[in-house]
Amino acid sequence: xxxxKFGGASVKDAAxxxxxxxxxxxxKDDLVIVISAFGKTTNALEMVLRSWIKGEKSYKxxxxxxxxYHASVADDLFPSGNSVKxxxxxxxxxxxxxxxxxxxxxxxxEYDQIVSNGEIWSTIIVAxxxxxxxxxxxxxxxxxxxxxxxxFRDADILWDESLARVTAVFDTKKIPVYxxxxxxxxxxAGQSTTLGRExxxxxxxxxxxxxxxxxxxxWKDVPGLLNADPxxxxxxxxxxxISYREAVEMTFSGAKVIHPKTIKPLHNKNIPLYVKSxxxxxxxxxxxxxxxxxKEVLPVFIRKEDQxxxxxxxxxxxxxxxxxxxxxxxxxxxxxxxxNLVEASAVSIDVCIDDERVKxxxxxxxxxxxxxxxxNENLEMLSVRHYTPAAIERITKGRDxxxxxxxxxxxxxxxxxxxxxxxxxxGGANCKNCG
Ligand code: ASP
Ligand code: MG
Numbered sequence: 001x002x003x004x005k006f007g008g009a010s011v012k013d014a015a016x017x018x019x020x021x022x023x024x025x026x027x028k029d030d031l032v033i034v035i036s037a038f039g040k041t042t043n044a045l046e047m048v049l050r051s052w053i054k055g056e057k058s059y060k061x062x063x064x065x066x067x068x069y070h071a072s073v074a075d076d077l078f079p080s081g082n083s084v085k086x087x088x089x090x091x092x093x094x095x096x097x098x099x100x101x102x103x104x105x106x107x108x109x110e111y112d113q114i115v116s117n118g119e120i121w122s123t124i125i126v127a128x129x130x131x132x133x134x135x136x137x138x139x140x141x142x143x144x145x146x147x148x149x150x151x152f153r154d155a156d157i158l159w160d161e162s163l164a165r166v167t168a169v170f171d172t173k174k175i176p177v178y179x180x181x182x183x184x185x186x187x188x189a190g191q192s193t194t195l196g197r198e199x200x201x202x203x204x205x206x207x208x209x210x211x212x213x214x215x216x217x218x219w220k221d222v223p224g225l226l227n228a229d230p231x232x233x234x235x236x237x238x239x240x241x242i243s244y245r246e247a248v249e250m251t252f253s254g255a256k257v258i259h260p261k262t263i264k265p266l267h268n269k270n271i272p273l274y275v276k277s278x279x280x281x282x283x284x285x286x287x288x289x290x291x292x293x294x295k296e297v298l299p300v301f302i303r304k305e306d307q308x309x310x311x312x313x314x315x316x317x318x319x320x321x322x323x324x325x326x327x328x329x330x331x332x333x334x335x336x337x338x339x340n341l342v343e344a345s346a347v348s349i350d351v352c353i354d355d356e357r358v359k360x361x362x363x364x365x366x367x368x369x370x371x372x373x374x375x376n377e378n379l380e381m382l383s384v385r386h387y388t389p390a391a392i393e394r395i396t397k398g399r400d401x402x403x404x405x406x407x408x409x410x411x412x413x414x415x416x417x418x419x420x421x422x423x424x425x426x427g428g429a430n431c432k433n434c435g
Contacts, residue, residue: 001172001213002027005034005182005204006126009221010278012039014076017126021133023219023281028135029176032207035126036182036200037118038073041066045115052099052114053107059099067092070121077129084128088121108152109191112184116143116192119181119200127179137177143186145169146206148193154336155185155193157206166210180207201259205273209265216271218258219278224286225250225257228301239300240284241292246300246385247273249410253340253383254304263288299391302383304340306355309402309414310375312367313348320349328367335363340381341412343403350403352381352414375432376402376416383412 004024010016024033036042044066051059070092074085095117104110120141127139145165148155162185170178182200185193195202201218208216225247226236242250244267251260257275266273266288276285314324321344328349332339337359341352353360355377364373379402384391386409396413403414 001030001032001211003032003034003204003208003211003213003216005200005216005218006036006278007198007200007218007220008036008039008041010219011035011122011126014073016278017073017077017129019278020126020219021130021135023278024130024135024177025133026281027177030172031176032170032172032178032180032211032213033126033137034180034182034200034204034207035119035123038070038122038125041069041118041122042115042183042197044069045118046111048099049107049111049114053104053110060096063092063096063099066118070125074125077125078132082128082132084125087124091117091120091124106152112152112155112192112194116181116184116194119184123179123181130177130179135177136175137179138175140169140178140180142180142203143184143190143192146185146203147188148185148195150187150191150193151336153194154196155187157185157195158188161188162206163210166207170207170211196259196261198256198259199261201262202265205262205265205271208271209269212269213271215274216266217274217276218262219276219281220257221278222257222275223277223280223283224275225255225288227298229256229303232303233301237298239286239298240295241287241289242294243292244288244290246292246294247288249385250300250302253302253385253410253412254381255300255302297386299388300385301391301395302385304354304381304383305417307340307352307379307381307414308355308360308375308377309350309352309379310360310364310373311348311350312371312373314371316370317347320344320347324371325349328371331363331366335359335366337363341403341405341414343405352379352403377432378417379414380417381412381414383410385410387411 006020048059048062051062070088074088123139127137130137147158147161182203183194187193204216224238226238228236230236244263248263251258270290272287272289274285274287277283312328314320337353339351339353343350367373382395400416401413405412
């Protein structure tokens with residue numbers, strides 16, 4: 001069995017779904033297809049949620065736009081009508097009713113109830129179009145099989161409970177092609193959950209692992225994994241094959257092509273992951289696997305934007321590396337803050353994290369009694385794996401470096417963002433909470 005995953009950039013219009021159908025038709029059977037929401041639907045649903053939570057009537061207009069988008073894709077694919085339109089209409093009607101009548105619960109809970117619909121709509125339309133194109137494809141609501149805890153917006157899979165259900169539902173001896181949703185799951189009580197933005201890759205890996213698939217292919221709008229983001233470095237080169245270790249380090253440092261959580265389940269079952277071009281499916285792409293050989297070791301450049309560097313100091317001048325360390329990182333975990341880089345000295349620790357201001361403020365509040373915390377914002381974390389002097393020079397030239405960390409295989413810099421306009425450059429030392 002193979003698992004294919006198609007993201008929003010691939011299924012963004014009727015032409016994309018026709019292309020998906022072509023790619024799937026070459027396989028015909030023994031296939032599980034995992035799909036994200038169409039195009040930028042997740043962002044659009046986030047907008048619906050934000051307006052609705054604030055009590056703004058405009059949420060209805062935002063939702064109408066999402067509806068028109070899906071209706072127009074369905075009209076294009078099924079010009080002479082199809083039951084799919086009724087299914088989509090019903091699902092939107094349910095969501096409208098929910099938004100009209102429901103008491104508002106927590107932001108994260110409501111996020112998952114609303115935003116999870118994007119994947120439901122995309123998969124309904126794609127499954128129906130595959131059937132219309134002659135494939136024996138079945139739509140599966142993954143929320144009945146993939147059970148999670150109730151950490152809404154960042155839910156963890158309940159592996160044992162899910163395994164039994166997933167293996168019972170997906171049986172490619174009975175049905176050759178299954179179409180299901182990435183990114184979403186449900187609690188045992190049936191509340192929808194989501195696995196974190198861009199989480200569909202992770203779903204593909206989970207299903208592949210549970211079903212003992214032979215491989216996973218992620219179809220992308222790039223020709224494979226490159227040694228840099230081509231928008232940043234136009235001369236970026238494709239990597240033919242890389243190890244799981246290399247891939248997990250790259251994605252953790254900020255390489256956006258695949259979700260960082262994707263690698264572990266595949267590594268544990270030794271399942272190769274292919275990253276291939278949706279536009280040019282015959283081209284080779286990149287394979288991530290155990291026995292990968294890098295023919296030529298290229299420096300790999302990775303940029304993570306919107307970073308904050310926070311320095312934490314025990315107020316009583318005690319060493320940071322003793323008991324304080326556990327206390328500090330427990331607080332990071334409790335506030336759901338993922339740590340990107342750590343550097344410690346005797347009485348202070350520097351931690352680079354994503355700029356999520358609400359979480360950072362509550363973390364600082366929590367640490368306040370025992371620690372002082374100051375931070376710099378508007379930063380980027382730049383990494384080079386397999387660095388050379390020239391590679392380092394290339395990314396650091398003219399940059400204001402706040403922190404540098406070097407190991408045998410990688411070097412990382414936390415640098416100030418280059419100001420977009422001269423007026424923004426006047427900001428001075430952007431240190432917050434420094435008083
Ligand atoms: N649709 C979700 C998102 O945009 C999940 C995904 O694309 O993987 O984050
Ligand atoms: Mg997406």
